[in-house]
Structure formats: C-alpha cells, structure tokens
Amino acid sequence: MQSPIRTLLDRVQGKAPAGARRAGGWSAFRRQFMQMRPICEVCGRKRGLEAHHVIPFHVAPDLELEIHNLVALCRRCHLLIGHLGGWSRVNLDVLADVTALRFKIDQARE
Numbered sequence: 001m002q003s004p005i006r007t008l009l010d011r012v013q014g015k016a017p018a019g020a021r022r023a024g025g026w027s028a029f030r031r032q033f034m035q036m037r038p039i040c041e042v043c044g045r046k047r048g049l050e051a052h053h054v055i056p057f058h059v060a061p062d063l064e065l066e067i068h069n070l071v072a073l074c075r076r077c078h079l080l081i082g083h084l085g086g087w088s089r090v091n092l093d094v095l096a097d098v099t100a101l102r103f104k105i106d107q108a109r110e
Helices: 004-012 026-036 075-082 094-109
Strands: 049-053 070-074
Touching: 026 049, 026 070, 049 075, 070 075, 070 094, 075 094
Parallel strands: none
Antiparallel strands: 049 070
C-alpha cells in the first residue's frame, strides 16, 4: 500500500496514485464518446483518437463518466495539449487551449 504522503505528492504532480482504477463502465462510455466525437478537437485528425479527461479521473472519480469532462484528442495533441508535453503533467486549461488552437488553425486555413 502506498503511503498517504506519496499519494498526496502524486496528486499534486497530477499522477494517478498506485492502484487507481477506472469505473466499470469506462470502456463502453469511452467508445460511445468517441463515436460522438470522431475527430481531434484541435487538429481535426480522425485516427489515433483518445478521450482526455479535463479533470483527471483519479482527482475527481465522480467526473470520470461525465461527457462535459472529456475532450477528443489525437495522440499527439493529447500529449502536447492535454499533458503539456509530459504524461505526468495535467493541463487544467485544456478546454481554453483547445478552443484557442482550433481558432488559430481555422484562421490559418482561410
């Protein structure tokens, strides 16, 4: 069992604590979400998509299966925008960043 201090440090650093588990309905919920949002919400890619939690599931387990807590990102955008270039990081401004980058990409295409 992990010490309470290690668990607290992991949470502060945005890491899932050892033993953090997904909700039983996560796989079906994720699949349904990805059908509703079939493209990366930043770059528009249609392959390699992932459901990114705005607030990590280990921080707020009650939000794990809430659609408003998810954003569809390709693997590259997931790492760069969802996790600020490092999987142990958390971008709490991910929704604002997604919106701003999508706007810039759309403007560049016009």
